[in-house]
Amino acid sequence: MQTRVHPFLWFDDQAAEAADLYVSLIPKSRVLDTRTYPDGAPGVAPGTVMSVSFELDGLPVEALNAGPQFRFTEAFSFFVSVSTQEEVDALWDGLVAGGGEPSRCGWLKDRFGLSWQIVPTALGELLQDPDPGRAQRAMQAMLGMQKIDIAALHAAADG
Template identity: 55%
Template sequence: MPRITPFLWYHERAEEAAAFYVSLFPNSRILHTVHATEPIPGAHPGSVLTVEFELNGQRIVAMNGGPTFTLDEAFSLSVEVDTQEEVDRLWEALIADGGTPSQCGWLRDRWGLSWQITPAILNQLMADPERAARAAASMMTMGKIDIATLIAAVDGG
């Protein structure tokens, strides 16, 4: 059976990004790093070409491909968490050192990768036809999702 693996293009610093991501999530590790063995466009012998890693069991490959392409919001990694503490921890870590908060639980990290940090309760509320509209309206006013505010808005409090 074929395996589907997200492949991320970085100008440089793919190894640094992968190491940082692995530090944030349980069950995560660097699997393999490929170094250039001869000069190729954008790389010199010994430089990192690709890093294969797992985030909580999800395989991802990061490549130092040069400045030709950049990461943007058209692709993101979505992380579903259970608690506000998890939302806060991941949000703060991912926007640190040059990341950019956005709205509705989205952010861009310092390397330009977009993330969605989503509490599981939001997905549950959005699936409830009687509460979905209020949940969506509340979420649209937020950058980082605040679970207590979301529940209060949905329950009319």
């Protein structure tokens, strides 16, 4: 038996819109399949998008339109590791656009309420610096940020 585990996201009615946004922002991503509700499905018009299968950087994701009964919480987030400030900025700006909410320490909610962590690899490197003073200064700087600023992290670590 082959087992594959992947995220399953419950949306009110924005699964296709969310999938389109996510694959437009994350490299090596694509929508694989969109399925619609059949005739006779309760509470929805025939042809309404039911679910979308897509990949984010090769990770399979399933999104379902099933109504407003359940909402996302910060207990689940997508963690996106990036190398450059340009990548941080593009993802952050794209995910916050249209009603998303910035949070702290690289976290945000997109306009659908899904939480994301946009984290440059430099943060992990600085937090693991063999000099505990540098690591502590980087940590304190990060705790005061919403979107992570790589140059500001380095400046803080350098004292």
